[in-house]
Every structure is written in structure tokens, then in C-alpha cells.
Amino acid sequence: MSLMTTRAIPDGHFWYANEPDVRDLLQAVRRFRRVDEEMRRRISAGMDMNLTDLRALQYVIAAEESGETVQQHDLARYLGISTASTTKLLDRLTASGHLVRAPHPRDGRSVVVTSTDHARSEIRERLGRMHARMAEIARDVPVEARAAVREFLDALSDQIAEEGHVAPLSPRPHG
Amino acid sequence: MSLMTTRAIPDGHFWYANEPDVRDLLQAVRRFRRVDEEMRRRISAGMDMNLTDLRALQYVIAAEESGETVQQHDLARYLGISTASTTKLLDRLTASGHLVRAPHPRDGRSVVVTSTDHARSEIRERLGRMHARMAEIARDVPVEARAAVREFLDALSDQIAEEGHVAPLSPRPHG
DNA sequence: TGACGATTACTAGCCAGGCTAGCGAAATGG
DNA sequence: CCATTTCGCTAGCCTGGCTAGTAATCGTCA
Incomplete structure (x- = not known):
């Protein structure tokens, strides 16, 4: 596993505090998820x-x-x-x-x-x-x-x- | 733009028929979208x-x-x-x-x-x-x-x- | 300081879009 | 050829949104 590099608190924000690449990647994933949902909502509403x-x-x-x-x-x-x-x-x-x-x-x-x-x-x-x-x-x-x-x-x-x-x-x- | 390589019909399935990389990429995106939605539904139901x-x-x-x-x-x-x-x-x-x-x-x-x-x-x-x-x-x-x-x-x-x-x-x- | 418009959260009542139960008609297997 | 299954439908219910309207509080300005 070799999980932790920063803190033992498994709360999301601190896991990859010194791994900007990883953090940015997951952030991009989350944003995609969100805008995709919004897009579908917009289109169906339209x-x-x-x-x-x-x-x-x-x-x-x-x-x-x-x-x-x-x-x-x-x-x-x-x-x-x-x-x-x-x-x-x-x-x-x-x-x-x-x-x-x-x-x-x-x-x-x-x-x-x-x-x-x-x-x-x-x-x-x-x-x-x-x-x-x-x-x-x-x-x-x-x-x-x-x-x-x-x-x-x-x-x-x-x-x-x-x-x-x-x-x-x-x-x-x-x- | 340089869009079409196969057919002029803009219906999704034929655009990248001879671009397997592109097709696979978008397919992966769609799958992610779908399983993500399912996952959230499962968790909230749980x-x-x-x-x-x-x-x-x-x-x-x-x-x-x-x-x-x-x-x-x-x-x-x-x-x-x-x-x-x-x-x-x-x-x-x-x-x-x-x-x-x-x-x-x-x-x-x-x-x-x-x-x-x-x-x-x-x-x-x-x-x-x-x-x-x-x-x-x-x-x-x-x-x-x-x-x-x-x-x-x-x-x-x-x-x-x-x-x-x-x-x-x-x-x-x-x- | 007191009055008044804006803001916050709430209630009441409506509607859309799911659900289950149960039905009749058609298909299928013994 | 009869029993069972499958298909789509109707009836009626429930959840989770919505708008409209209200009371309480805040902020501003005469």
C-alpha cells in the first residue's frame, strides 16, 4: 500500500499534500464529474x-x-x-x-x-x-x-x- | 478543424472509426461517467x-x-x-x-x-x-x-x- | 433613533417522476 | 390444450423538488 506520506488522518485533504500532481489529478476528475452532471441537466432542461x-x-x-x-x-x-x-x-x-x-x-x-x-x-x-x-x-x-x-x-x-x-x-x- | 476521416454523418459512431485511440479514450470517459453515477447512487442508497x-x-x-x-x-x-x-x-x-x-x-x-x-x-x-x-x-x-x-x-x-x-x-x- | 427595505429560514400546498400491486392479452412449455 | 410466464398498462402512493407567502432580524439612512 505505502499510503501515507503526510498525515495519518484519512480525510482526503491531507493525503497528498506534498504530491501536487496527484492532488491536481483528482481535482480534475472531480471537476469533470461536476460539470458533466451540470451539462446533462442543462441539456435536458433545454x-x-x-x-x-x-x-x-x-x-x-x-x-x-x-x-x-x-x-x-x-x-x-x-x-x-x-x-x-x-x-x-x-x-x-x-x-x-x-x-x-x-x-x-x-x-x-x-x-x-x-x-x-x-x-x-x-x-x-x-x-x-x-x-x-x-x-x-x-x-x-x-x-x-x-x-x-x-x-x-x-x-x-x-x-x-x-x-x-x-x-x-x-x-x-x-x- | 480537420474533422472527418471516415464519413460525413456527425452521429458519433463513425467519426473516429479509424482512430482507435480516440475512440477508446472517449469510451473510457463515458464508462467512468456511468460507473461514477452508479456509485453515488449506491452509496446514498446504502x-x-x-x-x-x-x-x-x-x-x-x-x-x-x-x-x-x-x-x-x-x-x-x-x-x-x-x-x-x-x-x-x-x-x-x-x-x-x-x-x-x-x-x-x-x-x-x-x-x-x-x-x-x-x-x-x-x-x-x-x-x-x-x-x-x-x-x-x-x-x-x-x-x-x-x-x-x-x-x-x-x-x-x-x-x-x-x-x-x-x-x-x-x-x-x-x- | 426609528422606519423601512432586504435577507433568512420556515410553512403550506402543488407537481413531477419515481414506486408497487394487480390486470388482461399474448406467448410458451409440458 | 391448459398452466405458467412475460409484456405493457392502470391505479394509487410517496419522495423530493417547486412557488408563494410570513415572521423575525439586520442594515441603512433620514
């Missing part, structure tokens, strides 16, 4: 919907782009909410003209959810530019440092996911 | 409180550690909720024994919020180990790559914060 609705929209569009179909059930599982709540969510998003419910071709119980042109263009308009600029920023990382950056983020994710004994499941729609 | 309450708790404790006093008003501003909602939040967190309301020494209208020993030890117990391991992970980043990592995260944060024309304000308590 589209007159809540964060969950925005996530749902992105999920449906992403699934369509990779050629997969989405049922109400998939959405519920991905969003981590009940199917009943997902019914309400679909009510909202179909009323607003972002999503469409269609009968499943071969399962009479199921509903297939698709996005409208309007939804796709709105998402593209709101997120496309930012996405492009994030890619630019990634390109600006020196080639020789890219592996280190990725490994750092992956290690953080592994640590965070494992903490609390939760399997690092990936949120894929069913095939 | 403490029988919601995300806002957890943020409030961390804020109060952090402020105390840097010797600052916190009023209900500061908390409301930091959390981005109304003072009325903050009243309810304080009701919850005082009822659960995490925070204490005390009269402000020189302003009869104000309330000074402090954390209990119980709250501090619970937060330390739940977050301390993870915090330590995040510091370890940061230490594992090769010294020569640390600047690049920090610059990457800062650039992302700048971009995200600026998008939507919001000033990159820092959430400090009043002095």
Missing part, C-alpha cells in the same frame, strides 16, 4: 425533459444506429426504473413527438420503440457539436500519453464499479 | 438517503475541514435547490442525526449547519477507502504522463462547462 428522458432518447437512437430494436422492457432495464415508470416515460416522449410506439411484428404483447426524425435532429443539434469537440480534445492528447490516460480512467472505473460489490455490467440492449 | 442529501453532507464536512461555517443559504446555493427545499433537506438530515442546526452567533436570522461525529465517521467509512484507492490510482500514472492526463480532463471540463454558455464557476462556500 429540451424540456428530465435526465432520464434524455438518457432514454440517447439510448434509443444509439440502438437504432447499431441496427438493434428496442422494447419498453430494454429501456426499463437500461434506465434502471420499473416498467410501469417506463410506460409513463414513453407517454411523455411520444406526446412530445420524440419517440413512437409500434406493435412488435411477431410478439403481440410487445411494443417496439423508435425515435422520430425530430428527436434525432434535436439530439444531433444539441450534442453533435459537443461530441465533435470532445473528439478533438481526445486527438490533442499526445499519442505517447494516450494509453496512460485510458488506463487511468479504466482503473478509476474498475475501482468505482467494484466498490460496493457491484458487477461491472455493461448496459447493452438485447440482441 | 446510507438511506438521496443523492442531494449525500452531496449536502459531503459539502458540510468539507467546509468544516477547511474551517468555514455553512449556513442554510450556502447549502441551497451549492446544491442548486431552493431554500425551502433546503429546509426540508435539513429536517431530514437532522432527524437522521447527520447534521445539526445551531443559531448563528451574530445573525439572529441565520442557522449554522454542522455535521455530527456520526455523519463524519459514516462518510469516512463509506468513502475513505475509495478515496485512498483513487489516490493510489493517480499515483500509478507515470509522472511524465500526468500533465497530459490533467490537461485532457481540464479541456473536457472547459468544453462541457462552456457549452450552454455557463460560466465555469467553482462551488465554494462563502468565506
Whole structure:
């Protein structure tokens, strides 16, 4: 472990008091976390919907782009909410003209959810530019440092996911 | 700009199809974002409180550690909720024994919020180990790559914060 | 010093977005 | 072909936000 270099008090602020690099790194992580949250809140507010609705929209569009179909059930599982709540969510998003419910071709119980042109263009308009600029920023990382950056983020994710004994499941729609 | 290398469709998936480094980097960012959100949800659920309450708790404790006093008003501003909602939040967190309301020494209208020993030890117990391991992970980043990592995260944060024309304000308590 | 606007926290009452329970219709397995 | 399971829906509840309005206190200025 070789943890402590300054004080024995495990309270965050003193751990890396004489390790400015480490402190700055974690500070940058925290700031990213915060502004990211704010950004999503802003965007969903700008589209007159809540964060969950925005996530749902992105999920449906992403699934369509990779050629997969989405049922109400998939959405519920991905969003981590009940199917009943997902019914309400679909009510909202179909009323607003972002999503469409269609009968499943071969399962009479199921509903297939698709996005409208309007939804796709709105998402593209709101997120496309930012996405492009994030890619630019990634390109600006020196080639020789890219592996280190990725490994750092992956290690953080592994640590965070494992903490609390939760399997690092990936949120894929069913095939 | 020199954006496109593959297709002109600005839909995210094709931008960096032949730039595996860039794609992997952004993928790592997205994963971090997701597991971080999940982690906070888990921890707050484990403490029988919601995300806002957890943020409030961390804020109060952090402020105390840097010797600052916190009023209900500061908390409301930091959390981005109304003072009325903050009243309810304080009701919850005082009822659960995490925070204490005390009269402000020189302003009869104000309330000074402090954390209990119980709250501090619970937060330390739940977050301390993870915090330590995040510091370890940061230490594992090769010294020569640390600047690049920090610059990457800062650039992302700048971009995200600026998008939507919001000033990159820092959430400090009043002095 | 006394009056008055500003500030602080609170109460009352509303609403959005989650939840569980339970239902009918369709699919599936024995 | 009947029993069980799955799917999405409705009904009704609860939490955690919100706004509006209030009482107490503070600060300022005539």
C-alpha cells in the first residue's frame, strides 16, 4: 500500500499534500464529474425533459444506429426504473413527438420503440457539436500519453464499479 | 478543424472509426461517467438517503475541514435547490442525526449547519477507502504522463462547462 | 433613533417522476 | 390444450423538488 506520506488522518485533504500532481489529478476528475452532471441537466432542461428522458432518447437512437430494436422492457432495464415508470416515460416522449410506439411484428404483447426524425435532429443539434469537440480534445492528447490516460480512467472505473460489490455490467440492449 | 476521416454523418459512431485511440479514450470517459453515477447512487442508497442529501453532507464536512461555517443559504446555493427545499433537506438530515442546526452567533436570522461525529465517521467509512484507492490510482500514472492526463480532463471540463454558455464557476462556500 | 427595505429560514400546498400491486392479452412449455 | 410466464398498462402512493407567502432580524439612512 505505502499510503501515507503526510498525515495519518484519512480525510482526503491531507493525503497528498506534498504530491501536487496527484492532488491536481483528482481535482480534475472531480471537476469533470461536476460539470458533466451540470451539462446533462442543462441539456435536458433545454429540451424540456428530465435526465432520464434524455438518457432514454440517447439510448434509443444509439440502438437504432447499431441496427438493434428496442422494447419498453430494454429501456426499463437500461434506465434502471420499473416498467410501469417506463410506460409513463414513453407517454411523455411520444406526446412530445420524440419517440413512437409500434406493435412488435411477431410478439403481440410487445411494443417496439423508435425515435422520430425530430428527436434525432434535436439530439444531433444539441450534442453533435459537443461530441465533435470532445473528439478533438481526445486527438490533442499526445499519442505517447494516450494509453496512460485510458488506463487511468479504466482503473478509476474498475475501482468505482467494484466498490460496493457491484458487477461491472455493461448496459447493452438485447440482441 | 480537420474533422472527418471516415464519413460525413456527425452521429458519433463513425467519426473516429479509424482512430482507435480516440475512440477508446472517449469510451473510457463515458464508462467512468456511468460507473461514477452508479456509485453515488449506491452509496446514498446504502446510507438511506438521496443523492442531494449525500452531496449536502459531503459539502458540510468539507467546509468544516477547511474551517468555514455553512449556513442554510450556502447549502441551497451549492446544491442548486431552493431554500425551502433546503429546509426540508435539513429536517431530514437532522432527524437522521447527520447534521445539526445551531443559531448563528451574530445573525439572529441565520442557522449554522454542522455535521455530527456520526455523519463524519459514516462518510469516512463509506468513502475513505475509495478515496485512498483513487489516490493510489493517480499515483500509478507515470509522472511524465500526468500533465497530459490533467490537461485532457481540464479541456473536457472547459468544453462541457462552456457549452450552454455557463460560466465555469467553482462551488465554494462563502468565506 | 426609528422606519423601512432586504435577507433568512420556515410553512403550506402543488407537481413531477419515481414506486408497487394487480390486470388482461399474448406467448410458451409440458 | 391448459398452466405458467412475460409484456405493457392502470391505479394509487410517496419522495423530493417547486412557488408563494410570513415572521423575525439586520442594515441603512433620514
